[in-house]
Amino acid sequence: MHAESQIREPLILGNKTYRNITDDIIAPIEGKANRLWYILFTISVLGFMWGIGCLSYTIGVGIGAWGSNNGVDWAWDITNFVWWIGIGHAGTLISAVLLLFRQKWRMAINRSAEAMTIFAVLCAAIFVTLHTGRPWLDYMLFPLPNQFGSLWPNFNSPLLWDVFAVSTYATVSIVFWYIGLIPDFAMVRDRVVKPRMKKIYALLSFGWGGNVRHWSRFEEVSLVLAGLSTPLVFSVHSIVSFDFATSVVPGWHTTIFPPYFVSGAVFSGFAMVLTLMLIVRKVYKLESYITVKHVEYMNIVIIVTGSIVGVAYLTELFVAWYSGVEWEQYAFLNRATGPMWWSYAAMMTCNVISPQLFWFKKLRTNLVFTFVLSIVVNIGMWFERFVIIVPTLCRTYLPSTWNTYSPTFVDVGIFVGTIGMFFTLFLLYSRTFPVIAQAELKSILKSSGEEHKKAAANHAHH
Amino acid sequence: MATKQIIHGIYSDEVPLLEGCTKLRAAGIRIKDVFTPFPVHGIDPIVGVPRTRIAICAFIYGITGLSLATLMMWYMMVSDWPNDIGGKPNWNYYSNIPAFIPITFEATVFCAAHGMSLTYLLRCWLVPGAKAKNPDPRTTDDKFMIYLELNDEQSKKADEILRSTGAEEVNYKGTITIEPKY
Numbered sequence: 246m247h248a249e250s251q252i253r254e255p256l257i258l259g260n261k262t263y264r265n266i267t268d269d270i271i272a273p274i275e276g277k278a279n280r281l282w283y284i285l286f287t288i289s290v291l292g293f294m295w296g297i298g299c300l301s302y303t304i305g306v307g308i309g310a311w312g313s314n315n316g317v318d319w320a321w322d323i324t325n326f327v328w329w330i331g332i333g334h335a336g337t338l339i340s341a342v343l344l345l346f347r348q349k350w351r352m353a354i355n356r357s358a359e360a361m362t363i364f365a366v367l368c369a370a371i372f373v374t375l376h377t378g379r380p381w382l383d384y385m386l387f388p389l390p391n392q393f394g395s396l397w398p399n400f401n402s403p404l405l406w407d408v409f410a411v412s413t414y415a416t417v418s419i420v421f422w423y424i425g426l427i428p429d430f431a432m433v434r435d436r437v438v439k440p441r442m443k444k445i446y447a448l449l450s451f452g453w454g455g456n457v458r459h460w461s462r463f464e465e466v467s468l469v470l471a472g473l474s475t476p477l478v479f480s481v482h483s484i485v486s487f488d489f490a491t492s493v494v495p496g497w498h499t500t501i502f503p504p505y506f507v508s509g510a511v512f513s514g515f516a517m518v519l520t521l522m523l524i525v526r527k528v529y530k531l532e533s534y535i536t537v538k539h540v541e542y543m544n545i546v547i548i549v550t551g552s553i554v555g556v557a558y559l560t561e562l563f564v565a566w567y568s569g570v571e572w573e574q575y576a577f578l579n580r581a582t583g584p585m586w587w588s589y590a591a592m593m594t595c596n597v598i599s600p601q602l603f604w605f606k607k608l609r610t611n612l613v614f615t616f617v618l619s620i621v622v623n624i625g626m627w628f629e630r631f632v633i634i635v636p637t638l639c640r641t642y643l644p645s646t647w648n649t650y651s652p653t654f655v656d657v658g659i660f661v662g663t664i665g666m667f668f669t670l671f672l673l674y675s676r677t678f679p680v681i682a683q684a685e686l687k688s689i690l691k692s693s694g695e696e697h698k699k700a701a702a703n704h705a706h707h
Numbered sequence: 708m709a710t711k712q713i714i715h716g717i718y719s720d721e722v723p724l725l726e727g728c729t730k731l732r733a734a735g736i737r738i739k740d741v742f743t744p745f746p747v748h749g750i751d752p753i754v755g756v757p758r759t760r761i762a763i764c765a766f767i768y769g770i771t772g773l774s775l776a777t778l779m780m781w782y783m784m785v786s787d788w789p790n791d792i793g794g795k796p797n798w799n800y801y802s803n804i805p806a807f808i809p810i811t812f813e814a815t816v817f818c819a820a821h822g823m824s825l826t827y828l829l830r831c832w833l834v835p836g837a838k839a840k841n842p843d844p845r846t847t848d849d850k851f852m853i854y855l856e857l858n859d860e861q862s863k864k865a866d867e868i869l870r871s872t873g874a875e876e877v878n879y880k881g882t883i884t885i886e887p888k889y
Binding site: 262263264267388396397398399400401403405406409410413416417420421424427428431432434435436447448449450451452453454455456457458459460461462463464465466468469470473474476477480484487684685687688691 | 721740741742743744745746747748750751754756758759761762765779780783784787788790792795797803806807809810812813814816817819820821823824827828830831832833834835836837838839840841844845846847848849854
């Protein structure tokens with residue numbers, strides 16, 4: 246039996262047995278939702294409906310309904326796309342990178358983080374699909390044989406790389422998530438009593454039995470998928486940053502973009518995981534599994550990635566000055582002191598200053614503070630993408646094309662709609678899916694469970 | 708024709724389960740299968756399960772994806788309809804390789820991940836509508852089961868070993884007749 250150092254804090258609190266874990270994970274699926282769930286669900290669905298309305302309006306009249314204009318041709322839409330896809334990154338990071346590093350604490354949060362990834366990528370997909378203007382022609386993004394004189398997509402274009410990266414990312418994430426879900430669906434299938442539920446979960450569990458060969462393949466598949474997803478997750482946001490970095494717009498044409506975007510993505514993603522997990526652990530009484538230590542670990546990731554983002558902001562400023570390129574210098578001066586200085590200030594405060602507060606152990610182990618800060622970070626990361634896109638495009642090379650920007654109700658509506666959709670999906674998920682990867686969690690009970698650790702310590706003393 | 712007894716040895720912990728498996732194998736008894744609620748590490752060599760070769764499949768699928776992407780981009784951008792984009796013509800594949808790397812990479816990952824996952828699902832026959840493979844539903848919760856198909860003489864020996872290593876239950880689930888293979 247693998248024994249874990251006593252210095253490490255337990256990851257499963259209380260005196261839990263395998264049966265207890267099953268009971269705790271299945272409780273939200275078998276039980277009835279409380280009033281809070283219905284209130285949140287209603288609000289989310291209303292937001293989602295408003296979004297669908299604005300989306301239909303956009304499709305009906307065209308993207309002239311948005312605030313985008315001749316100069317600022319990318320605005321809220323691409324800001325929201327990059328924001329959502331960035332949020333998605335934490336799920337893959339938790340399930341893939343932390344698996345490769347054998348971090349056991351990921352097991353309590355990976356299922357929900359991956360669910361969050363998939364929902365966030367769906368939200369992002371809405372924006373990229375829509376920004377083409379004629380979404381019904383979006384099949385032309387794919388290299389399909391066609392009647393337009395063999396008009397193939399341009400494989401030299403980062404926008405096409407994005408199509409491939411995001412679709413690979415979305416499908417691989419879904420498969421990775423589902424393969425992990427199969428054993429847990431089987432557990433639900435074998436536990437529930439209602440015949441209709443049993444039938445549904447039997448269908449979802451694909452007939453899983455949990456024999457030796459299947460587990461052995463399961464572990465190998467998870468490991469290899471983690472190995473494939475790790476470079477994939479880095480590639481996706483690098484490629485998203487190429488959409489900007491390979492252009493010749495001052496303020497965008499910088500080599501720091503790929504690492505800066507990737508760490509920003511992980512930063513915002515972890516913040517969103519915290520927002521969701523702090524609610525989930527409370528509502529579904531999972532405090533024994535998602536402990537304060539888990540929250541602290543995530544907050545440490547936030548300090549690291551937040552600091553990388555902070556250094557990237559300062560490096561950008563330094564390089565703009567040091568390059569001696571006037572356009573580049575002006576782009577940054579304009580971001581910080583131009584008409585949209587407030588967005589730059591919001592970005593700097595939320596992303597650079599606020600995560601540094603987590604250096605204090607008292608703050609990073611305080612759940613209320615963490616919850617508030619996780620939302621602050623996501624507001625900051627939204628402003629980061631806004632700052633990169635809008636103020637930059639307001640002041641490009643030709644002063645005659647200088648412009649200003651304000652969103653219309655349609656822009657706001659679609660964004661609110663995706664937030665509504667995200668929470669609608671997450672709320673439905675949390676009541677019907679096993680929110681914690683219970684099979685994996687059971688495998689660490691002996692090494693990281695509180696009582697087992699105590700027993701091991703006593704055993705060592707005698 | 709040989710008649711074999713089906714035996715379910717149920718444990719409630721993985722440590723005695725491993726001990727039971729080791730002793731059964733030492734006594735020369737073939738373990739047909741073991742059902743556990745989570746992956747029990749170190750059980751494969753004891754039960755006699757060889758290491759899976761699914762990672763090799765993933766590598767082959769990855770190479771396939773890489774080749775397909777290269778072929779696709781060469782055909783579309785170089786052979787079928789070469790374009791001159793921003794003064795950078797596509798007359799040959801070599802000079803465009805840097806721009807083709809992202810999609811080559813994505814296609815490699817796409818094919819490796821999906822190919823391997825499909826192989827895994829089909830090889831384990833995990834498909835929608837498949838019948839649950841665990842004979843006892845408690846094995847997805849907190850019970851561990853050794854599944855044996857033995858003749859009468861071996862059954863007695865196995866029964867002893869199972870009980871002595873701490874099996875909670877030893878259930879006899881009838882017999883099956885195995886047709887001899889010619």
